[in-house]
Amino acid sequence: MKSPSDRTSSRKSLPETDVCPELASLGFFKSQRLLALRHRGLLNPEEIDEYIALGGYAALPKALFDMTPEEIVDEVKTSGLRGRGGAGFPTGIKWELARNAESKSGSKYVVCNADEGDPGAFMDRSLLEADPHAVLEGMVIGARAMGASEGFVYVRDEYPHAVRMITRAIEQAEDYGLLGSDILGSDFDFRVSVVRGGGAFVCGEETALMASIEGREGRPRPRPPYPSQSGLWGCPTNINNVETWANIPCIVERGGEWYSGIGTKESKGTKIFSLVGKVVNTGLIEVPMGMTLREIVFDIGGGVPRGRKFKAVQSGGPSGGCIPESLIDLPVDYEELAKAGAIMGSGGLIVMDEDTCMVDLARYFVSFLEEESCGKCVPCREGIKRMREILTDIVEARGKEGDIERLEELAYAIKEASLCGLGKTAPNPVLTTIRYFRDEYESHVLHKRCPAKVCKAMIVYRVVPERCTGCQRCVQVCPVNAISGPRSQPHNVDLDKCIKCGACYEICKFDAIAGDAIYIE
Amino acid sequence: MVSFRMNRRTLKVEDGTTVLEAARDAGIYIPTLCYHPALESVGACRLCMVELSHRGRTGHVAACVTPAVDGSTVKTDTPAVKRIRKTVLELLIARCPEVAILRELGERLGVGEPPYPLENEACLLCGICVRACREIVGAEAIGFAERGAASEVLPPFAVPSARCISCGTCTTVCPARTFELSKVDAVGTMHGDSDDVRTRKCVVCDEHYTSS
Ligand SMILES: Cc1cc2nc3c(=O)[nH]c(=O)nc-3n(C[C@H](O)[C@H](O)[C@H](O)COP(=O)(O)O)c2cc1C
Ligand code: SF4
Ligand code: SF4
Ligand code: SF4
Ligand code: SF4
Ligand code: FES
Numbered sequence: 001m002k003s004p005s006d007r008t009s010s011r012k013s014l015p016e017t018d019v020c021p022e023l024a025s026l027g028f029f030k031s032q033r034l035l036a037l038r039h040r041g042l043l044n045p046e047e048i049d050e051y052i053a054l055g056g057y058a059a060l061p062k063a064l065f066d067m068t069p070e071e072i073v074d075e076v077k078t079s080g081l082r083g084r085g086g087a088g089f090p091t092g093i094k095w096e097l098a099r100n101a102e103s104k105s106g107s108k109y110v111v112c113n114a115d116e117g118d119p120g121a122f123m124d125r126s127l128l129e130a131d132p133h134a135v136l137e138g139m140v141i142g143a144r145a146m147g148a149s150e151g152f153v154y155v156r157d158e159y160p161h162a163v164r165m166i167t168r169a170i171e172q173a174e175d176y177g178l179l180g181s182d183i184l185g186s187d188f189d190f191r192v193s194v195v196r197g198g199g200a201f202v203c204g205e206e207t208a209l210m211a212s213i214e215g216r217e218g219r220p221r222p223r224p225p226y227p228s229q230s231g232l233w234g235c236p237t238n239i240n241n242v243e244t245w246a247n248i249p250c251i252v253e254r255g256g257e258w259y260s261g262i263g264t265k266e267s268k269g270t271k272i273f274s275l276v277g278k279v280v281n282t283g284l285i286e287v288p289m290g291m292t293l294r295e296i297v298f299d300i301g302g303g304v305p306r307g308r309k310f311k312a313v314q315s316g317g318p319s320g321g322c323i324p325e326s327l328i329d330l331p332v333d334y335e336e337l338a339k340a341g342a343i344m345g346s347g348g349l350i351v352m353d354e355d356t357c358m359v360d361l362a363r364y365f366v367s368f369l370e371e372e373s374c375g376k377c378v379p380c381r382e383g384i385k386r387m388r389e390i391l392t393d394i395v396e397a398r399g400k401e402g403d404i405e406r407l408e409e410l411a412y413a414i415k416e417a418s419l420c421g422l423g424k425t426a427p428n429p430v431l432t433t434i435r436y437f438r439d440e441y442e443s444h445v446l447h448k449r450c451p452a453k454v455c456k457a458m459i460v461y462r463v464v465p466e467r468c469t470g471c472q473r474c475v476q477v478c479p480v481n482a483i484s485g486p487r488s489q490p491h492n493v494d495l496d497k498c499i500k501c502g503a504c505y506e507i508c509k510f511d512a513i514a515g516d517a518i519y520i521e
Numbered sequence: 522m523v524s525f526r527m528n529r530r531t532l533k534v535e536d537g538t539t540v541l542e543a544a545r546d547a548g549i550y551i552p553t554l555c556y557h558p559a560l561e562s563v564g565a566c567r568l569c570m571v572e573l574s575h576r577g578r579t580g581h582v583a584a585c586v587t588p589a590v591d592g593s594t595v596k597t598d599t600p601a602v603k604r605i606r607k608t609v610l611e612l613l614i615a616r617c618p619e620v621a622i623l624r625e626l627g628e629r630l631g632v633g634e635p636p637y638p639l640e641n642e643a644c645l646l647c648g649i650c651v652r653a654c655r656e657i658v659g660a661e662a663i664g665f666a667e668r669g670a671a672s673e674v675l676p677p678f679a680v681p682s683a684r685c686i687s688c689g690t691c692t693t694v695c696p697a698r699t700f701e702l703s704k705v706d707a708v709g710t711m712h713g714d715s716d717d718v719r720t721r722k723c724v725v726c727d728e729h730y731t732s733s
Pocket of ligand 2: 372423
């Protein structure tokens with residue numbers, strides 16, 4: 001019998017009707033493979049009984065009674081599962097380090113990282129909201145494997161619903177004896193509490209996260225010592241991402257061997273992505289590792305809307321990299337993304353079409369990272385600020401020869417010398433856009449032209465008289481009354497008044513304004 | 522004991538010795554700024570970056586917070602290390618062009634005017650004062666406020682802190698000489714940027730110290 005984990009594939013055999021097609025037959029769902037999201041939409045997350053009815057909490061007794069802690073660790077190692085929070089470190093190896101670590105006080109901790117700071121990412125929130133017990137079950141199993149007696153779910157306070165769901169799940173699991181003392185009569189004790197974070201991006205970094213849990217300022221510290229040696233209150237601590245934890249029950253139930261059958265050589269299992277941007281179907285998707293970007297963007301995502309041309313995908317959040325159309329057949333796994341200069345990150349995928357300016361995009365991500373830098377170390381704090389200044393100059397038509405090289409020089413030092421992952425990855429959006437779209441940078445710097453017609457300082461809105469029918473729609477939308485002209489005759493834009501909002505460009509049906517935005521030379 | 526190579530020499534040091542301490546003992550120069558021998562190292566300025574190779578992997582690490590590893594190789598003067606140092610120091614000079622110690626370091630490392638618009642900050646944000654106040658004085662009267670480039674050393678909530686005992690340690694250790702601690706009757710200035718603090722007179726030494 002197939003378990004709910006294979007929901008999409010098991011349903012394929014059901015008869016389809018034209019009137020109301022099966023969900024699983026729709027392009028968006030067809031090639032998804034739901035493991036972490038196995039209960040998506042199938043259960044009421046506030047009812048533990050529903051999770052149990054769908055086969056939940058079956059892995060836990062197996063881990064408690066049929067397996068030794070070493071066997072659990074081995075199973076996770078066999079599965080090839082790698083951390084879903086960013087760096088992709090093999091989970092089993094991390095567990096083994098924590099399991100074998102000596103604790104002076106005898107305590108060990110496990111932490112679920114639900115900080116999820118990437119703008120536009122919502123996989124962890126969705127998991128906690130829709131299936132909190134899967135995460136919890138994973139944590140109990142992990143705690144058992146590593147010998148931890150206390151756990152924390154660190155979740156940002158901007159996720160009030162997720163906080164409620166996981167808090168309620170903890171209460172219910174305690175009521176059922178699945179959490180607390182002597183779990184299921186096994187003599188094993190494990191408690192979990194929820195810690196709400198203030199929402200700083202950097203608090204997702206593990207050492208800053210631990211400082212935050214301990215009540216200190218959320219700033220990263222150098223490693224070593226790694227959390228597995230000396231984490232919370234100096235005790236061995238294992239931190240995993242929400243999605244990593246949610247995969248554990250499947251692995252224990254069905255075996256590491258089974259899990260490692262999914263995915264690519266070095267990247268096993270499935271990954272949840274939040275597919276957003278200029279793509280027809282947006283939302284959370286879960287696919288086997290190794291699926292190509294083309295399949296994700298076009299088969300699942302349904303391609304770029306409004307007939308625009310696909311340009312690139314930003315993978316891995318603000319500190320990820322931009323992958324151009326020429327690499328659209330890239331299989332998405334940790335290694336391939338790294339080779340392309342991007343990262344898996346926590347699974348953000350932002351699709352961009354031809355109307356995106358790559359320099360402006362890099363400037364946007366760099367500004368985000370500038371604001372989120374904790375300020376502790378010089379290359380990240382000062383270097384990202386300088387990158388943002390240079391990028392701002394470039395998009396505002398003040399770029400100078402040598403700016404691109406200066407960006408590369410800064411990027412090198414920031415990557416090599418920053419203390420934590422935020423700084424080490426911050427140059428990625430700049431480096432990848434320079435690598436794949438250097439001509440766009442040069443066009444901005446040398447010719448003061450923005451090929452995507454995005455950078456306001458370099459464009460002028462002008463009516464093309466031959467095409468203007470004088471319909472006056474632009475006159476109505478212009479917020480500053482910059483357009484005038486008699487009905488049915490070509491209009492005129494008063495460039496002194498125009499604030500370049502683009503409203504006329506959007507509204508004009510005759511391409512009279514749009515097509516020919518001209519450039520300042 | 523740990524035995525490892527630094528540049529062309531083999532060094533033997535106690536377990537737990539950092540790369541920086543080992544280098545200093547051996548007379549090998551590595552520039553530092555946020556390091557202070559009496560305080561916990563935090564790896565903030567990143568001027569002490571060196572190249573570390575171990576078990577076939579090579580990367581750059583901060584010498585002040587990296588323990589020497591048996592069998593590893595450290596290089597303190599490669600072109601890449603110099604390139605990183607140069608950028609880091611340029612970034613610092615651009616932030617604090619008036620701070621003498623940066624210009625001295627610039628002279629020693631051959632780093633001149635930075636290619637960025639100059640700011641005029643007095644504080645390097647090295648955190649030595651914060652650590653000294655916490656670790657040596659035990660007062661914890663100052664800490665970092667804000668984040669990123671907006672960071673500042675301030676008493677909690679930017680309100681003059683009752684915990685400051687006007688000991689002056691922070692002013693003494695500051696490599697940039699940013700602090701001014703004046704002992705005016707009944708009013709002390711705890712930090713360059715903060716407001717004045719009401720002080721009380723000590724019955725023994727007659728000096729003023731702050732109190733709420
Ligand atoms: C700036 C920064 C932000 C991070 N944010 C998150 C986050 O929001 N969620 C997360 O799980 N990991 C985040 N990480 C990665 C964590 O440090 C850590 O590697 C991860 O939680 C480990 O879990 P995993 O092995 O299951 O991936 C972040 C890392 C950095 C450097
Ligand atoms: S790299 Fe950035 S976020 Fe990380 S410690 Fe340095 S300043 Fe803070
Ligand atoms: S771009 Fe905006 S402000 Fe300028 S003419 Fe068009 S509608 Fe008016
Ligand atoms: S003078 Fe005040 S702030 Fe400075 S070290 Fe002493 S107690 Fe701390
Ligand atoms: S005031 Fe001085 S010691 Fe304190 S952080 Fe600034 S430069 Fe460093
Ligand atoms: S001296 Fe090592 S980072 Fe500052």
